[in-house]
Amino acid sequence: MSEVEEYEVLEKIGHGSFGVIRKVRRKSDGQVLCRKEINYIRMSQKEREQLHAEFHILSSLRHPNIVAYYRREHLKASQDLHLYMEYCGNGDLGRVIKELKTKNKVATEEFVWSIFAQLVTALYRCHYGVDPPEVGMDFMGTGGQIKPPTVAGKTQVMILHRDLKPENGIAISPLDFP
Template identity: 40%
Template sequence: MSGHVEDYEVLNVIGTGSFGTCYKVRKKSNGRLYVWKAIGYGGMSEEKKQLLVSEVNLLSGLQHPNIVQYFDRIIHKETATLYIVMEWCKGRDLATLINKCKKSSSFLDEGFIWRVLYQMCRALQECHWKVPNVTILHRDIKPANVFLDEAGNVKLGDFGLARILDNDASFAHTLVGTPYYMSPEVIKGGKYNKKSDIWSLGCLIYELCSLSPPFTGPNIKHLSVRIEEGKNHRQNVTLAG
């Protein structure tokens, strides 16, 4: 972890993630493309700084073909900015793919959706069970956080809202993430666990099939009620057991 900001050429902004902005960059020494997340930490509270440290440690410890690979971190003290250098996924994210299908009035191939499900399960298996006595929860699974490489393989990314939990405190209580993909227990202010990540994965797969989330509403209140009741607004059928 000895890189410098000057080692990279910034090409363009990709989007915003948790805490910071993501840029597509090129390493000057070898011409390889990467993504770096620029996170300003100057105005952060101590709690948020600790969360940032947890995210960086999390990224460096996750090595799996279906998880976005972490390469380096650069601390730029003059601007109080941390740059996290990660794998560039040429296939972009699933949200972009879904929007493309909507515009062309087409649907995704069933075989592709099965592959996404299988590879996402592999990624979550790595997070949930790989490290002894530790559970890694993603907490924000959604199309915009699932990327594709050049071959169309899944890369789960943006662990900015993840937590590393010891087994003796295996639940997280903070309400974070994207409402469309939140599980009923989280909406109710309850405990977040591995099953909550699985619920969000189910919502993601549903959206890949239908090009819209399983639960929607005119506002957060109506959306929350539909998720709690487990009812799809289109068919008014119960989806939760």
Template identity: 70%
Template sequence: MTSEADKYEVLEKIGHGSFGIIRKVRRKADSLVMCRKEISYLKMSQKEREQLHAEFQILSTLRHQNIVGYYHREHLKSTQDLHLYMEYCGNGDLGRVIRDLAVKGQRAQESFVWSIFSQLVTALYRCHYGIDPPEVGSNVLGLFSTASKPKTPPGTMTILHRDLKPENVFLGEDNSVKLGDFGLSKMIQSHDFASTYVGTPFYMSPEICAAEKYTLKSDIWSLGCIIYELCAREPPFNAKSHFQLVQKIKEGKVSPLPSCYSSELMGTIKDCLRVNPDHRPDTAQLLNLPVVRLMRKEREVVELNKVIKAKEDALARRVKELDEKTAAFEADKAAVRQEV
């Protein structure tokens, strides 16, 4: 019996972790390039297996252009391995972008920063509300709006990412953002709170430092840290010890961005990094920022051009096939005439 893995051609190894390997593969049937996580759960603890199961559950419910796509998985019982087939993001992650900027002594263009920010906000809205954001141009009503809230489908779960960092922000073609690595995420009923923090210390919020519960606004804090780091090429809070780091985060004092960035960008980052989580904006409020609306509109144009290009390519292939069939038919007709 042919296994699922036999249906793919391995192109290259692109990463590895404590529990497995990540490969770039091509599906033989249609040449679709994917990312395959080969996970060995033989040595996993029960907690780690639960995290893996949670990632499957979350990925299967999330379908959004700014979230890494999940195709399917295969369970290899003989080797106790799991193969997870996911969208391939060919331009690496935001952590690599930041490191490259630092090595070259360059700064990220502000338009690029806003593009990354707006796409991350859009992805987090999908996680936090369980629905896609309204179309660009519509007013987005948030959790703290005095008007009616977004109509979340009954039974829809809110998803807290809980491990937002540059290395979990992947880039596709045309700098499209793909939020990924939901292994530490948690699905909760709307307005419940997660009791534990499991993410990366540089991006943890003051409430987590104070051993309080993780909420949607904790993801917003991490978002602010990521965007600050993209501009400054270093995290907003850094220290030689964990204790010192916690103290700096609790104080919430952030150094100004380099002068090449606008006060609007710095102000937005500061809003995300407010020590009191109640004073931070939610994703709905961030989507209402004029610059975010503009960036979303620009992305719509980019995505529309992709669709048009794909249809043009498909049409060109169809025309080529018809031309080849016509040529073959004419050749056969000529051969018949010669025989006659």
């Protein structure tokens, strides 16, 4: 089944230097997803390698506070890549901040702490590949010697997020909205 037959485009929700982001519905089950449509024809080799690394990293991350990556589709004829990801219907943190500013309001302390906790646990998963220690555990008592996780004696790749900002991957759940 071709991509056109498999997905219904609902709306354009954003754009960047190499493509657009659309809200789509998978026809087989009605699931709403986000599709990043990236044209790589004008990308340098280094940019293509970074793109490949990005979807490789996204495909390996699974955490409730990290936007889920589902699959990619390579359209050779148009030299486009379509990345299918979790759709965050309540928007991102950037939208919430703009909305609060427009209404001349501030976020509640509870909301700020909730976002901070979600961000820290997601970053910990990126950096160490595991969930953070339970609250109250003396993980600082290790003398700062937290070691990266290993699998079969090999050190796991640690991911350092290079572009932290409210618009990137900090999705808002309905329960969190201030």
